[in-house]
Amino acid sequence: MFQAVQAVLFDLDGTLIDSAPDLGAAADKMRTDRGLPGLPLDDYRPMAGAGARGMLGVAFGMTPEHPEFLTYREEFFVNYENAMTERTVIFDGVHAMVQALQAMGMPWGVVTNKSQRFTLPLTAGMPLFASASxxxxxxxxxxxxxxxxxxxxxxxxxxxxxxxxxxxxxxxxDIVAGRAAGMGTVAATYGYLGATDISQWQADAHIDLPLQLLKLIESA
Known part of the structure; x- marks a missing residue:
């Protein structure tokens, strides 16, 4: 489908890694530290892609306009920083996909909205990213x-x-950014999408499993 592809770039959370358990745990600790009952991971998972804003919204119904949002956000960041690889896992099929890209001589990399404060130690601590260019x-x-x-x-x-x-x-x-950059765009539906209607995104293609990406670029 894509012609003359020289490299593949990926979002991080919800695309390569399932960080929802650690993100949810960081927010839920804030609840239990305040004597509130914990919430199930399923409550947090759909909003994992929205980071602190999403997690605090689930945990406390808090929006960025709340006067204490910045204070709560930093507490969330510290909780997450202290345990950001305890429960986070690579999505099934991602290792095999990356190995196949390497076998094709295809460089790959990560472009995430996660700040360097978290991205650098997280990727350094997970062997998958040793081959990222x-x-x-x-x-x-x-x-x-x-x-x-x-x-x-x-x-x-x-x-x-x-x-x-x-x-x-x-x-x-991700798709908006990719289109604006003139890149081919692929929507990954196996992450945190839930009931989202991705047809409105105007991605060039979508994949339901990581390995399906290879068929889009094998003949490029």
Whole structure:
């Protein structure tokens, strides 16, 4: 489907890794520390892609406009920082997909909105990312997705033109950013989408399993 692809870039949470258990646990600890009953992971999972905003929304019904939001957010960050790889796992099929990309001689990398504070230790602590050619965090550039600049920066570091790259993500902002960067776009439906209607995103393709990506680029 995609022609002359030279590299594949991925979102992180919900695309390569299932971090919902650790994100949910960080927020739920805030509840139990306040004497509130814990909530099941299933309550947190659909909002895992929204980071602190999503987790605090589930845990406390709190929005960024709340006067204590920044204080609560930092507490959440500290909780997450202290245990961000305890329950996080690689999605089934991702290891095999990455191995296949390597066998094809296809460089791959990560472009996430997660800040370097978390991205760098997390990727350093998981063997999967040892073969990543580039890791771009939400604060690597002056902009985060859906702005295309993080994707442009990844392409620059790889030494490829953006239109020679494919970007895979599980959130609409991933597809918006990829389209704005001129990259081929793939929506990953196995992450945190829930009942989301991805047909509105206008992605070039979608995959229900990580290994399905290979069929989109094998003949590129």
């Amino acid at each position: 580039v890791v771009i965090s939400g604060d690597t550039t002056a902009h985060s997705k859906p702005h295309p600049e993080p994707l442009f920066e990844a392409a620059r570091r790889l030494g490829f033109e953006p239109h020679r790259c494919v970007y895979v993500g599980d959130d609409e902002r």
